[in-house]
Amino acid sequence: MFFRLFRCNNPMRACLYDYLGLTNYADAHALQEQIHERRKNDDLPDMLLLLEHRHVITLGRAANRANVLVDDTRRKELGVEFFETGRGGDVTYHGPGQLVGYPIIKLAPERCDVRRYVRDLEEVLIRTAGDFGIEAGRIDGLTGVWAADKKLVAIGVRISRWVSMHGFAFNVNTHLEYFNLIVPCGISNRSVTSLEKLLCAPLEMESVVSSVTRHFGEVFQRQMIITTAIKNHEKILSLPHDPDFRGTGTRDHHRPDHSSSF
């Protein structure tokens, strides 16, 4: 297997990554689940999926339905999809212009600490924002990355057998008005912002992707390797696997795992 080659030659663990562009939430969710399963079995190396979703509102396990402020009819009129997921956290919005990252990495043996994982993700994005001249930081008691008291990055993860899933949503050129359809992460008294809003100019997603991956490698001590294998994920999924495997589904499975809220 190609990843074993890297393991032998290089003490730092490899992490494959790619930017997949605009991807349906359902497809991305299914892909995540399948990669996650294989990662648990060490059939795949660490991976970082970077992409954008079409307009969608998603609910985490801790979600309060009341935080969705629009009814189904209106939501459909606006072309916004809806999903319930197994990640931690409340309700959030994804859409074009927002860089979504799904690190599917094994935290064992030395990073088996959920809070540390979330803080490390925050660190990656704080450093990325810094590259663009934004001074972003954390707010005590609130997950995510903030700039001038406004939320720049939302984080919601799920960790199962010390392999991570879901991840972060970074407002780069997001259409912020869609956040009016929800109470973001259940926090009603602070607003959301984006790099574009703070810098008064849209950004090139490529340069943001490049910055994120570099800082991810630094913070998580991974060697970041770009690969087209994720785009051609049939190849990944054609590796030996259990044909009767049904996937982890959404909220109802009972495996012991850890979810971290926003």
Added chain:
Amino acid sequence: MATDVLMPQMGESIAEGTIVKWLKKIGDTVQRDEPLLEISTDKVDAEIPAPDAGVLAEILAKEGETVSVNSVIARLGASGEAAPPAKAEAAAQGAAPVKHGDARVQPVEPLPSIPQTEQAAPQPPHAAPSPRAAAVQAAPSAKTEVDGKQGRSSPLVRNIAREHGVNIDEVMGTGVGGRVTKDDILHFIENRKAAPAAPSVPAAPVAPAPSVAPVAPAPAPAPALPVQAYSVGERTTIEPMSVMRRRIAEHMVLSRRTSAHVTTFFEIDFTNIARLREQEKKGFEERNGTKLTFMPFIIKAVIDGLRVFPVINASLEGENIVYHHDLNIGMAVALDWGLIVPVIKHADALSIIGLARATQDLAGRARNKQLKPDEVSGGTFSITNFGLFGGYTAAPIINQPQVAILGVGGIHKRAWVVETGDGDAIAIRHIGVLSLSFDHRLVDGATADNFMAHVKKSLETTDFSTLI
């Protein structure tokens, strides 16, 4: 029936426009939507179409004049309507036609006595439609006349009146129909301060019965400033002020009239920052494509201070204090042809690198006339850096409607007393003076000084090396 032609609003933040060229003359027939005139605003030039079909009956703002958005600049009449009262007034006075609207008032003819309204009644004897008669036709009752004058003053004039507690009805108007122009009210305020000094100045409050006649427009108030004692000739060159120059002039004077200006001065030891700059500026410029000046550090310290003293980031609206949650810092940029203050929006979200990039970007585009309208508006606090010209300090004028402005003087090496573990010593330090002009209507001296002390401490003790 007359249709008013208004100065349109070309952008959210644009409050006035300048007439560049009238494309039609008085008496011309225009179709609806036919181009009527060309205007220029800060950034946008445009052709304004006629709002209706009709005859151009009155032009109230001449070429080169600047008027507020939504003020009336012309009137269209139905075809065949009679000449406007203005012509009649001119005929009656036998003098040069009074300029209309917010015109720069020309002293028309010196009149021997104050033309009190009651006295104006018998004058002028033979004009057919006398100004009084014409206006009376238009506004037969005292109440209507009063309302009419109020109603026909531009929003800018009404604002000025309100801010200075002036009853517009007491002001003699030299505009058409007794309209109070900006010059009228400014002269009125000047003379009110000058008290009863100049009885010959007709701009003094019109007698308390502005009841019947319109105030005669012809005896224009003598200018409050003395007329220069030179004559135009070989030894003088006359140059009309540019649009920007006029705007700056108006803004500065209005600011001084509006705010209770006080300036406080603090000496800052910039040595730590100067040393950091020396070490890091080359690498910084290579990494970030931007020069590292003192400004990003100063802005950072100011933002810290504004967070602790939010009243300095506020503004006054009528009787309310408006606290702004955004920190949008204006940076004055000197141009070859004037001065402009682009605004760094959300300055509190930017790092030193971000601030360095923003200041350089905005200054560069200001010099190349590439700023967008919303980049010169929305500021909540301003900074002006005149130190680069070598000066020690200055007391800047507040950028309305803000309540404070920070002046940055030259940062120079000075012999300075430093306290060391072994006692006091003299050392060479980089010292610069920061001056804060603030509006004492809202900000008291103690607040201003505490704010400046906070800024001083921030600049002198923060370890900026981790932030570059």
